Amino acid sequence: MYGKLEEIEGIIVSETPRHPMDDQGRGPDRLEIRDRILDKIRSIAGKDSIKKFTPIQNQGDHKTQDILFMVDDKEYMATLRYNNSMTEGRVEDLRKQAKKC
Numbered sequence: 798m799y800g801k802l803e804e805i806e807g808i809i810v811s812e813t814p815r816h817p818m819d820d821q822g823r824g825p826d827r828l829e830i831r832d833r834i835l836d837k838i839r840s841i842a843g844k845d846s847i848k849k850f851t852p853i854q855n856q857g858d859h860k861t862q863d864i865l866f867m868v869d870d871k872e873y874m875a876t877l878r879y880n881n882s883m884t885e886g887r888v889e890d891l892r893k894q895a896k897k898c
Contacts, residue, residue, distance in 0.1 A: 801841050801868055802891060805875065808837050811885040827883040831862065834877055834886050842868045853879070865894065872896075 810833045831853070839846055849865040860879040865872060872894035879886040 802873070804841050805838055805868075805873075806888055806891050808834055809885075809887040810834050810837070813884065830879060830883050830886040831877070834888070835864070838864065838866055838875070842866050848872070855881075861889070 810830050812830070835847060835850075846866045846868065847864060848867060851863045853860050853862045858881070860881060860883070862877045862879070864875045864877060866875065867873070874892055874894050875888050876890040877886055878889040
């Protein structure tokens with residue numbers, strides 16, 4: 798199990814923009830980086846492992862998003878960090894979710 802978590806913590810995805818960006822750094826496929834990160838998490842943790850994800854939040858100099866997923870019947874929360882142009886993304890933080898009674 799710890800090998801899976803370490804592999805998820807090490808996820809980094811980057812690419813050069815192929816489409817013209819507007820003045821906000823948005824291109825027509827700006828969620829492609831997020832989708833590639835989610836695909837990597839699914840390939841490591843399991844096909845139906847992702848349970849919930851929050852909308853992307855603008856933090857000024859970067860963007861973040863929380864992803865709730867399951868590994869071996871335990872819930873984990875990963876915080877994804879993206880650059881503002883959404884050409885780079887990585888798993889910034891990974892923590893086990895406290896069990897709710």
